[in-house]
Amino acid sequence: MKTIRIQTDDFDAGAECAALAVDNVGAMxxxxxxVRIDDSLSALTLEHYPGMTEREIARHVDEAERRWPxxxxxxxxxxxxxxxxxxxxxxxxxxxxxxxxxxxxEFLVDYLxxxxxxxxxxxxxxAVSWVEAKESDETAAARWNPP
Amino acid sequence: MKILYFAWVRQKIGKxxxxxALPPRVTTxxxxxxxxxxxxxxxxxxxxxxxxxxAAVNQEHVRFDGxxxxxxxxAFFPPxxxx
Numbered sequence: 746m747k748t749i750r751i752q753t754d755d756f757d758a759g760a761e762c763a764a765l766a767v768d769n770v771g772a773m774x775x776x777x778x779x780v781r782i783d784d785s786l787s788a789l790t791l792e793h794y795p796g797m798t799e800r801e802i803a804r805h806v807d808e809a810e811r812r813w814p815x816x817x818x819x820x821x822x823x824x825x826x827x828x829x830x831x832x833x834x835x836x837x838x839x840x841x842x843x844x845x846x847x848x849x850x851e852f853l854v855d856y857l858x859x860x861x862x863x864x865x866x867x868x869x870x871x872a873v874s875w876v877e878a879k880e881s882d883e884t885a886a887a888r889w890n891p892p
Numbered sequence: 893m894k895i896l897y898f899a900w901v902r903q904k905i906g907k908x909x910x911x912x913a914l915p916p917r918v919t920t921x922x923x924x925x926x927x928x929x930x931x932x933x934x935x936x937x938x939x940x941x942x943x944x945x946x947a948a949v950n951q952e953h954v955r956f957d958g959x960x961x962x963x964x965x966x967a968f969f970p971p972x973x974x975x
Contacts, residue, residue: 778975791974794898794967797951822974834975854975860953862967863974864899875900878971 746817747810749802751793753825756835765817765839772843774850778834780827785869789876791824791833794862798822805856809838812852813845820853822863852889859886893962895928897938898969901945904938914962921947922956924966938968946971 746765750756762773780789806818817839827833836853840846857863865876896909918927925942928935939945942956948967949958960966 792898793974794896794948794951794969797948797967800951801953858975859972861974862898862948862969862972864970865973866899875970876973878973882975 746819747803747806748817748819748821749799749806750821751795751798751824752821753823755823755832756821758832758835758837761819761821761835761837762839765819765837767816767839769841770816770839771841772846773837773839774843774846775835775837776850776854777832778854780829780831780833782829786829786867787870788829788868789827789833790866790868791822791827792864792866793822793824797862801861802857805853805860809849809852813840813849815840815845815849818849818853820857822857822861824863855882855886855889858882893960894965895924896965896967898967900970901938901968905934914960919959919961920956921949921954921958921960921966924960925956925968944970 758775758777762775802820809815815838819837821835823833836850838846838850859882867874867876893914894911897905902908918924925939929939945968947954949960949964
């Protein structure tokens with residue numbers, strides 16, 4: 746089962762996991778990305794490239810399914826205005842055993858950060874700026890050998 | 893050709909998309925960037941340092957030597973920062 750959603754609304758990680766919990770699932774790993782609470786940050790605004798975002802995520806979910814024996818994957822990414830403490834992204838992976846679920850989750854998060862066409866803008870007081878991409882994210886993704 | 897701009901590339905150029913007819917000499921993403929740089933100050937600024945810009949053709953990441961044609965959808969944007 747593969748679910749990919751881009752939405753402004755929040756998500757319920759528990760409900761998403763329950764939907765993935767089919768009979769032979771032995772391991773479920775979830776990653777939730779949250780807007781860090783930071784004294785000067787008042788909000789993040791996320792924009793994306795409709796169409797390419799879904800395709801790029803689907804391509805990486807397919808690649809994860811080729812590399813590991815997975816029973817289900819859900820990726821939900823929020824867009825629009827988010828304030829500190831709010832959820833940004835959910836990656837949930839179900840498998841028979843934990844190794845595959847842990848690795849596939851890390852793989853998907855690393856690729857979301859470096860390939861999925863989202864851009865974050867930070868609002869700090871009256872200053873608005875685009876978040877710069879981090880070299881450390883590229884390094885993290887490179888260890889998987891690009892698909 | 894349909895061209896889309898995102899994030900600060902969109903802001904510098906002042907529009908999110910446009911349609912242009914490609915002259916025959918434009919066959920790669922790099923050629924297209926050169927063409928766009930001639931279209932005004934906003935474009936000059938957006939492509940001042942092409943190493944800071946990324947491109948997609950028909951919704952797939954490409955390098956600047958990637959081919960482009962009149963029926964393609966091309967997008968320019970900064971390195972992505974989702975997740």
